[in-house]
Amino acid sequence: MRRDLRTALIGLAVAGAAFAAVCLALILTSDHQSPTDPDVVFLAGNIGFIETGLLTWWRRPDNRFGALMAATGFAGLLNHLTASNEAAVFTLGLFVANLVAPVAAHMLLAFPSGQLRPAEMRIVALFWAVATVLSWPALLFTASGPARRGPWPENLALVTPNDAVVTTFGILRGVVAGAGVIAALAVLVGRWRRAEGLQRRAMAPVLTIGVLTGLVWGVLVTVDGVDPESGAVPVLQWVMVVYALIPVAFVLGLVRGRMFGAGAVRLVVAGLGDAAGPGGLRDRLAVALGDPTLTLAYWLPDQGRYVDTAGRPVELPAPGSGRAVTPVETEGRVVAALVHDVSLAAADADTVRAAGGAVALALENERLDAELRANIAELAASRARIIEAADAARRRIERDLHDGAQQRLVAVALSLRMARGRIRDDPATAAELLDAAGAELDQALAELRELARGIHPAVLTDRGLGPALAALAGRSPVPVELDADIDGGLPAPVEAAAYFVAAEALTNVARYARATHARICVARVAGAARIEVRDDGVGGADPDAGSGLRGLADRVAALDGRLEVVSPPGGGTIVRAVIPCGS
Amino acid sequence: MRTTVLIVDDHPGFRSCLRTLLEADGFAVVAEAGDGAEGLRMARRHAPEVVIVDVGLPDISGFDVARALAGERAGPCVVLVSSRDAVDYGGLVAESGACGFMPKSEITGDAIERMMSRR
Numbered sequence: 126m127r128r129d130l131r132t133a134l135i136g137l138a139v140a141g142a143a144f145a146a147v148c149l150a151l152i153l154t155s156d157h158q159s160p161t162d163p164d165v166v167f168l169a170g171n172i173g174f175i176e177t178g179l180l181t182w183w184r185r186p187d188n189r190f191g192a193l194m195a196a197t198g199f200a201g202l203l204n205h206l207t208a209s210n211e212a213a214v215f216t217l218g219l220f221v222a223n224l225v226a227p228v229a230a231h232m233l234l235a236f237p238s239g240q241l242r243p244a245e246m247r248i249v250a251l252f253w254a255v256a257t258v259l260s261w262p263a264l265l266f267t268a269s270g271p272a273r274r275g276p277w278p279e280n281l282a283l284v285t286p287n288d289a290v291v292t293t294f295g296i297l298r299g300v301v302a303g304a305g306v307i308a309a310l311a312v313l314v315g316r317w318r319r320a321e322g323l324q325r326r327a328m329a330p331v332l333t334i335g336v337l338t339g340l341v342w343g344v345l346v347t348v349d350g351v352d353p354e355s356g357a358v359p360v361l362q363w364v365m366v367v368y369a370l371i372p373v374a375f376v377l378g379l380v381r382g383r384m385f386g387a388g389a390v391r392l393v394v395a396g397l398g399d400a401a402g403p404g405g406l407r408d409r410l411a412v413a414l415g416d417p418t419l420t421l422a423y424w425l426p427d428q429g430r431y432v433d434t435a436g437r438p439v440e441l442p443a444p445g446s447g448r449a450v451t452p453v454e455t456e457g458r459v460v461a462a463l464v465h466d467v468s469l470a471a472a473d474a475d476t477v478r479a480a481g482g483a484v485a486l487a488l489e490n491e492r493l494d495a496e497l498r499a500n501i502a503e504l505a506a507s508r509a510r511i512i513e514a515a516d517a518a519r520r521r522i523e524r525d526l527h528d529g530a531q532q533r534l535v536a537v538a539l540s541l542r543m544a545r546g547r548i549r550d551d552p553a554t555a556a557e558l559l560d561a562a563g564a565e566l567d568q569a570l571a572e573l574r575e576l577a578r579g580i581h582p583a584v585l586t587d588r589g590l591g592p593a594l595a596a597l598a599g600r601s602p603v604p605v606e607l608d609a610d611i612d613g614g615l616p617a618p619v620e621a622a623a624y625f626v627a628a629e630a631l632t633n634v635a636r637y638a639r640a641t642h643a644r645i646c647v648a649r650v651a652g653a654a655r656i657e658v659r660d661d662g663v664g665g666a667d668p669d670a671g672s673g674l675r676g677l678a679d680r681v682a683a684l685d686g687r688l689e690v691v692s693p694p695g696g697g698t699i700v701r702a703v704i705p706c707g708s
Numbered sequence: 709m710r711t712t713v714l715i716v717d718d719h720p721g722f723r724s725c726l727r728t729l730l731e732a733d734g735f736a737v738v739a740e741a742g743d744g745a746e747g748l749r750m751a752r753r754h755a756p757e758v759v760i761v762d763v764g765l766p767d768i769s770g771f772d773v774a775r776a777l778a779g780e781r782a783g784p785c786v787v788l789v790s791s792r793d794a795v796d797y798g799g800l801v802a803e804s805g806a807c808g809f810m811p812k813s814e815i816t817g818d819a820i821e822r823m824m825s826r827r
Contacts, residue, residue, distance in 0.1 A: 528719075532722055534791075535722060538813035539729050539812075540725065543728065
């Protein structure tokens with residue numbers, strides 16, 4: 126890939142040199158343009174663009190800015206076709222002469238990332254309008270132009286000379302170009318103002334020259350647009366000079382960028398001793414890299430997530446959000462990520478990586494602190510959830526008792542009272558009432574048994590996990606296969622947690638999975654109880670959606686265990702818990 | 709002339725049982741309601757002399773029903789009932805404007821008439 130790029134770039138460099146040689150020959154032999162004209166300066170500028178652009182492209186293939194610079198140089202060379210004495214080449218040159226303006230505007234507005242935002246695309250579109258639809262129609266009515274040595278060759282596109290049409294299009298072109306220049310200048314100045322510290326210094330040469338070019342070109346197009354016969358050669362000379370300076374400015378920017386990179390790394394390393402305390406390292410990096418919005422995210426491999434200094438979860442920005450992420454590694458392991466403005470990555474990704482690498486060890490220490498804080502926060506949250514779950518369970522039991530057994534016992538009491546009042550006068554009705562009371566008592570007993578089983582199943586206490594799971598499987602509406610291999614029993618808290626994992630999982634199978642079959646596997650593996658419930662249902666279970674599985678995860682975590690839910694859509698669900706059995 | 713009664717409770721089984729008991733004791737149960745809003749509508753439509761209201765209703769509490777009926781002119785005697793004890797509710801019964809409170813298991817026609825006479 127790299128070799129292919131190199132071959133392509135060498136080809137483009139050779140093509141550029143050949144095209145430039147042809148252009149120089151056209152200028153030197155031109156009957157209507159002089160070698161002392163600004164065109165020679167312009168030619169030098171275009172060659173500079175092509176070579177600098179190709180070099181940048183080679184060094185930074187991931188950034189489109191180099192390609193844009195080279196494109197600007199090639200578009201600029203097209204302008205030199207107007208030096209030809211051949212009518213056909215000259216006429217073609219008239220039509221493509223101004224294409225350099227939109228390409229150059231694109232390049233400057235895309236500096237340094239090589240990419241345009243929507244508002245900048247609209248500005249570039251204005252320049253395309255100036256170079257095409259507002260220029261080409263006038264050429265159909267233009268017989269001659271501001272020749273600087275002799276008359277123009279024949280314009281083969283000429284329909285009929287008409288100064289009024291030419292002037293009208295010139296005014297339109299001037300207005301649109303003026304608007305485009307003002308908007309582009311506003312963007313460039315704003316970007317420079319937003320840049321900070323060392324980054325601003327690195328960007329300054331290109332943006333300064335870019336702004337200057339825009340200003341002079343704007344004046345030129347406006348003056349030329351208003352009066353095509355104005356012969357604004359002195360202005361043109363100035364615009365060519367500053368245009369030719371852009372590649373020089375870019376090289377200067379690269380050099381300063383490299384100095385910026387080295388300076389940034391030095392600044393970070395020198396300030397490591399002062400960066401003690403949470404946030405200290407972030408502040409040093411933000412100052413050194415010139416991005417006050419920079420933040421740090423620490424990678425917790427065990428939890429598979431990033432956290433901030435305080436241990437709070439952090440979501441890394443998505444591509445296209447205007448933020449970029451530079452991972453920091455030490456010994457091949459990711460320890461943290463620098464989250465910064467995307468322009469910083471575009472300007473000098475190597476510097477950001479180098480600055481991150483320079484502080485990787487210090488970041489590892491901060492990462493450990495963040496991990497500790499995250500664990501403490503998770504522990505606190507887990508305790509809060511356990512207390513909340515216990516409160517909720519108590520409320521549910523009270524509600525179940527009130528709505529179930531208590532109501533039935535009330536009905537029994539009323540029935541007994543009514544039966545007593547009728548037992549002498551109406552023994553048949555009294556017998557019916559006593560039957561009804563008996564039925565209510567049976568229901569109340571059944572409900573109390575179910576409730577007691579939900580609090581803690583007696584079979585688990587009396588006979589252990591295997592029989593308790595067998596009873597659970599027997600009550601499930603979905604056929605359940607049980608594979609229990611736990612000779613010797615398990616500690617009571619582990620048995621209870623394993624039982625409730627299976628109970629919750631089977632409840633979910635019955636309610637949501639639309640499964641035809643489920644299987645419970647429980648075994649003692651390497652000093653831990655491993656319980657797994659899998660079904661052949663619809664999958665797609667979200668362990669964070671309900672309180673049931675989350676509460677179980679907390680319960681399992683309280684025993685230093687781990688709960689895992691695998692539930693791809695359409696692929697069934699596996700709920701698996703591994704709980705250490707202790708010594 | 710039998711005393712007219714409205715029963716407001718979300719448990720149909722209890723409503724049915726209480727209707728049988730009250731009718732056997734000489735009361736006329738004019739309507740039943742399963743929640744507070746329906747209870748208020750029925751009370752205004754039938755104008756019963758006694759409204760027996762469960763404290764724990766699914767929409768509004770029995771105290772709210774009692775407060776709303778107590779604020780009306782010539783309102784009925786509201787008897788709050790629950791399967792819990794009166795002590796579970798502290799001073800809420802007195803503040804509600806109800807005639808009194810009765811545990812569900814102790815409801816009898818005599819007890820309701822005594823409560824009406826104390827009004």
